[in-house]
Amino acid sequence: MRVVITGGAGFVGSHLCDALIARGDRVVVFDNFSTGRPDNVEHLLERGPQVFWLDERDVCDDLYVPGNVDAVIHMASPASPPAYTKLAIETLRAGSLGTENALKLAARKSARFILASTSEVYGDPLEHPQMESYWGNVNPIGARSMYDESKRYAEAITAAYYRDRGVNAGIVRIFNTVGPRMRADDGRVVTNFIVQALSGLPLTVYGGNQTRSFCYISDMVDGLVKMIDSGITGPINIGNNSEFKISELARIVARITGTKLWTVQCPVPPDDPRRRCPDISMAARALDWRPKVALEQGLRQTIKWFREHPLEVRRAARQWDAAGDKRWLWGKGAPVPVGSVPDPDPIYPLGDRTPGRAEQL
Numbered sequence: 624m625r626v627v628i629t630g631g632a633g634f635v636g637s638h639l640c641d642a643l644i645a646r647g648d649r650v651v652v653f654d655n656f657s658t659g660r661p662d663n664v665e666h667l668l669e670r671g672p673q674v675f676w677l678d679e680r681d682v683c684d685d686l687y688v689p690g691n692v693d694a695v696i697h698m699a700s701p702a703s704p705p706a707y708t709k710l711a712i713e714t715l716r717a718g719s720l721g722t723e724n725a726l727k728l729a730a731r732k733s734a735r736f737i738l739a740s741t742s743e744v745y746g747d748p749l750e751h752p753q754m755e756s757y758w759g760n761v762n763p764i765g766a767r768s769m770y771d772e773s774k775r776y777a778e779a780i781t782a783a784y785y786r787d788r789g790v791n792a793g794i795v796r797i798f799n800t801v802g803p804r805m806r807a808d809d810g811r812v813v814t815n816f817i818v819q820a821l822s823g824l825p826l827t828v829y830g831g832n833q834t835r836s837f838c839y840i841s842d843m844v845d846g847l848v849k850m851i852d853s854g855i856t857g858p859i860n861i862g863n864n865s866e867f868k869i870s871e872l873a874r875i876v877a878r879i880t881g882t883k884l885w886t887v888q889c890p891v892p893p894d895d896p897r898r899r900c901p902d903i904s905m906a907a908r909a910l911d912w913r914p915k916v917a918l919e920q921g922l923r924q925t926i927k928w929f930r931e932h933p934l935e936v937r938r939a940a941r942q943w944d945a946a947g948d949k950r951w952l953w954g955k956g957a958p959v960p961v962g963s964v965p966d967p968d969p970i971y972p973l974g975d976r977t978p979g980r981a982e983q984l
């Protein structure tokens with residue numbers, strides 16, 4: 624097969640490139656490197672341009688590929704909260720113009736089209752766990768709206784190209800995924816905790832009672848490949864359905880990194896979903912897909928990768944220090960000097976909202 628992957632130099636996309644090339648497919652990547660990195664796919668360049676072609680391009684521009692294409696996978700979009708907050712308009716454009724350009728390419732080539740959508744289309748869900756039939760609870764002008772609504776529009780235009788232009792399209796709703804090549808500075812809870820634990824910083828816990836589920840990258844890629852090979856339209860949830868409280872995640876990260884758990888309690892950000900867990904019965908039925916890697920096993924692999932990339936961790940920790948004073952000392956008023964270890968006195972203990980008491984868990 625010859626597969627075009629937009630956003631293929633990102634975290635998920637680069638692992639998908641590896642898996643497809645390992646099974647003998649040829650891959651073309653379009654990426655503008657706004658949040659992804661050439662390093663993620665550099666090792667594939669030695670396979671030669673016939674096998675792996677990397678084109679630095681914005682998906683909002685026309686996408687041109689000579690020759691046949693069997694599948695187009697549209698993954699290009701900022702995906703972490705700090706990235707899509709900083710790149711709000713770019714995120715909306717990648718989901719709207721970018722999705723249409725990728726759909727047009729699939730239509731021209733009579734190729735299978737897969738949209739990498741997200742669990743964020745469910746917003747702060749009122750149903751639990753989230754089934755594909757649930758329409759979501761999204762604030763259209765909220766703090767996450769540039770991402771949630773760009774993906775909801777992307778789903779809508781994918782459905783329209785399927786109905787009106789006959790594109791063999793499928794929609795995958797990706798839930799939180801973890802693994803090597805995540806950016807240390809992506810601001811997601813897993814990377815925050817790992818960077819903080821490996822840097823001797825307290826783990827910043829926003830709330831703590833919200834739940835999340837985490838899918839290991841090899842399981843996610845397995846699900847995406849099955850979706851490419853199927854003719855299923857979806858939308859279909861792919862994610863791990865083991866649910867963890869954020870406070871539990873903090874404990875697990877501290878245990879694996881061998882660090883003492885100390886935390887800073889911060890307020891829950893606006894529009895942060897309280898519960899997030901997929902119903903994956905459709906993926907099990909339609910794709911014969913189930914996650915195989917348990918959270919702790921996946922975290923061990925992820926932490927091992929970060930230990931092997933200390934510069935990445937150090938850079939993110941510095942950034943964290945520089946940006947973190949408000950988060951660390953919420954309610955205290957005095958910022959912590961950049962790079963200093965905060966006085967445990969103003970730290971709110973995990974699970975205890977009373978200011979002024981520190982606790983090692």
Ligand SMILES: NC(=O)c1ccc[n+]([C@@H]2O[C@H](COP(=O)([O-])OP(=O)(O)OC[C@H]3O[C@@H](n4cnc5c(N)ncnc54)[C@H](O)[C@@H]3O)[C@@H](O)[C@H]2O)c1
Nearest residue numbers: 630632633634635655656657658659681682699700702800
């Ligand atoms: N990682 C997750 O947990 C998760 C969860 C839900 C959905 N997703 C979706 O999966 C996809 C990949 O996510 P990821 O975690 O690998 O993110 P990522 O940021 O690592 O990868 C996205 C890639 O898209 C590229 N990109 C962004 N805008 C572009 C544009 N306009 N033109 C060309 N390239 C562009 C980036 O440079 C990057 O390489 C995204 O669409 C995201 O919404 C990911």
